[in-house]
Amino acid sequence: MFNFHVAIIGGGVIGSAIARELSKYKINVIVIEMGSDVASGASKANSGVVHSGINSAEFSLKARFCVEGNKMFQHLADELNLPLKWIGKLVIAKNDEEINKLECLKNVGIKNGVKGLKIIGGTELKKQEPHISCVSGLWVPTAGITLPYQLTIILAENSIENGVKFLLEAKVKDLKKKNDYFLIETNKGNFQSDIVINASGLNCREIVSMIEEPDFNVYPCRGEYLVLDKNYSSLINSMIYPVPVVEHGFLGIHITPTIEGNLLLGPSSEYINNPNDKKTTKEKMNIIFSEAKEIIPIISKKAVINAYAGIRCKLSPPGLYKQVDYIVEESKKTPGLINLLGIESPGLTAAPAIAIEVSNIVSKSIELKQKNKFKSKSNKRKRFSEMSTEEQSALIKEDNSWGRIVCRCEHVTEAEVIKALSNPLEAKTFSSVKYRCRAGMGRCQGGFCTQHIVRIMEKNFNLDIKNIKLKSPDSKLFYGRVRVEKGD
Ligand SMILES: Cc1cc2nc3c(=O)[nH]c(=O)nc-3n(C[C@H](O)[C@H](O)[C@H](O)COP(=O)(O)OP(=O)(O)OC[C@H]3O[C@@H](n4cnc5c(N)ncnc54)[C@H](O)[C@@H]3O)c2cc1C
Numbered sequence: 001m002f003n004f005h006v007a008i009i010g011g012g013v014i015g016s017a018i019a020r021e022l023s024k025y026k027i028n029v030i031v032i033e034m035g036s037d038v039a040s041g042a043s044k045a046n047s048g049v050v051h052s053g054i055n056s057a058e059f060s061l062k063a064r065f066c067v068e069g070n071k072m073f074q075h076l077a078d079e080l081n082l083p084l085k086w087i088g089k090l091v092i093a094k095n096d097e098e099i100n101k102l103e104c105l106k107n108v109g110i111k112n113g114v115k116g117l118k119i120i121g122g123t124e125l126k127k128q129e130p131h132i133s134c135v136s137g138l139w140v141p142t143a144g145i146t147l148p149y150q151l152t153i154i155l156a157e158n159s160i161e162n163g164v165k166f167l168l169e170a171k172v173k174d175l176k177k178k179n180d181y182f183l184i185e186t187n188k189g190n191f192q193s194d195i196v197i198n199a200s201g202l203n204c205r206e207i208v209s210m211i212e213e214p215d216f217n218v219y220p221c222r223g224e225y226l227v228l229d230k231n232y233s234s235l236i237n238s239m240i241y242p243v244p245v246v247e248h249g250f251l252g253i254h255i256t257p258t259i260e261g262n263l264l265l266g267p268s269s270e271y272i273n274n275p276n277d278k279k280t281t282k283e284k285m286n287i288i289f290s291e292a293k294e295i296i297p298i299i300s301k302k303a304v305i306n307a308y309a310g311i312r313c314k315l316s317p318p319g320l321y322k323q324v325d326y327i328v329e330e331s332k333k334t335p336g337l338i339n340l341l342g343i344e345s346p347g348l349t350a351a352p353a354i355a356i357e358v359s360n361i362v363s364k365s366i367e368l369k370q371k372n373k374f375k376s377k378s379n380k381r382k383r384f385s386e387m388s389t390e391e392q393s394a395l396i397k398e399d400n401s402w403g404r405i406v407c408r409c410e411h412v413t414e415a416e417v418i419k420a421l422s423n424p425l426e427a428k429t430f431s432s433v434k435y436r437c438r439a440g441m442g443r444c445q446g447g448f449c450t451q452h453i454v455r456i457m458e459k460n461f462n463l464d465i466k467n468i469k470l471k472s473p474d475s476k477l478f479y480g481r482v483r484v485e486k487g488d
Pocket residue numbers: 009010011012013014015032033034035038039040041042043044045046047048049050051170171172173199200201202203222223224267309310311312313343344345346347348349350
């Protein structure tokens with residue numbers, strides 16, 4: 001049986017950030033993830049906002065980790081070649097009552113240590129956001145956007161470069177504490193570890209209950225989004241948020257530009273019973289669209305190209321209109337079990353700061369000696385579509401698969417799809433390709449490139465068509481061939 005110093009359950013942004021932080025030290029670390037790739041849960045389906053900290057309650061862990069995490073993002077992006085843009089955020093007021101609420105938000109932000117907040121109006125506001133309908137706005141310059149799934153993938157891949165083991169499609173089925181170690185049972189074998197980090201998002205209660213009686217509940221809360229075509233990106237320059245309504249318990253339907261140039265409308269907020277129910281609904285789509293239209297009156301429904309949903313991991317039940325803080329601590333009943341509970345928004349922003357907190361907790365039980373050769377940088381090649389004609393020609397000369405376009409909407413080449421499928425995590429689903437090189441993420445949403453990617457999976461990676469998955473271990477894309485070609 002394999003022995004590890006630390007086993008992390010969950011390869012979301014939190015588990016992957018912790019893995020990368022711990023990979024700086026001379027210890028054996030494994031990440032056990034039940035999905036077919038990292039970022040299989042909330043870390044893939046969110047707004048991708050690097051929050052400033054104005055929305056988290058004063059003196060809370062949420063506020064502390066958000067503000068600290070926010071400050072760490074630029075360095076992280078520089079080291080890991082992560083797309084990051086500090087486009088700022090505008091919280092808009094539509095009447096006098098809401099203007100007063102902007103003042104309250106500003107004061108909370110100042111107490112949380114958020115810099116540069118100012119209330120703007122009149123011509124300054126109109127010049128900054130000509131298409132927005134409002135009377136005043138709170139300008140938050142320290143808010144940014146990133147690509148959440150790419151952040152998680154880069155953190156995981158850099159951890160692997162530094163010796164961390166990632167095991168995909170491995171579900172933790174049971175956890176037992178033996179004398180001074182844990183026995184972790186998965187569908188991919190059993191492991192021993194001195195410390196277990198429970199970063200399993202919505203399943204955090206299930207993991208705790210394997211070993212002790214949990215004293216908390218998890219309430220899944222779905223957030224649906226609409227994605228607008230890139231042609232509409234010039235409608236706004238920064239993120240636009242309404243004044244949050246406390247009774248609604250979330251930030252409200254906002255409009256967020258993505259790094260790639262799409263606009264996101266949403267998310268909605270709806271408590272659900274089944275944490276895996278990621279469906280999108282006509283009812284919420286209509287609400288999202290009409291609330292977004294109140295903010296930007298000129299948007300039209302024909303701009304919508306896709307919809308998706310992410311599930312929040314809330315510790316607060318429906319109807320409790322106050323924030324419940326994160327729990328990041330070693331279990332009092334089970335020493336060695338470090339729990340991360342209720343890591344809802346701003347978890348993406350908070351991830352680098354939470355990772356340091358967890359590493360400090362680990363250091364109380366295990367001596368953490370720094371590695372001499374920690375590789376902090378990642379070598380990410382530019383996208384083909386971002387290269388100059390000279391750079392493109394040079395690559396095509398070297399290997400003509402750079403000259404074959406697989407995804408017409410996003411201009412992704414065959415070489416980029418092959419590279420995406422050759423990732424160090426060995427993730428080989430359709431989503432793994434999509435999230436690494438954007439094939440299938442454009443206007444036609446895979447209508448054109450799916451067949452070409454299937455061919456590459458078969459030809460270059462010897463994958464049987466019946467084993468090709470969309471995103472999760474049980475999401476088969478095909479059941480067999482309708483017609484067998486000669487030579488197939
Ligand atoms: C709609 C929405 C919008 C958001 N917007 C933002 C935002 O703009 N900015 C921001 O900072 N934050 C945002 N967040 C919050 C952020 O997405 C989360 O806080 C963060 O992704 C949580 O990461 P995680 O790693 O804890 O959870 P997850 O990403 O859910 O990862 C947990 C992982 O554990 C795995 N797992 C579970 N059980 C097991 C098991 N038994 N065995 C093995 N693996 C297991 C799962 O497959 C999953 O991959 C948003 C969240 C939502 C839902």
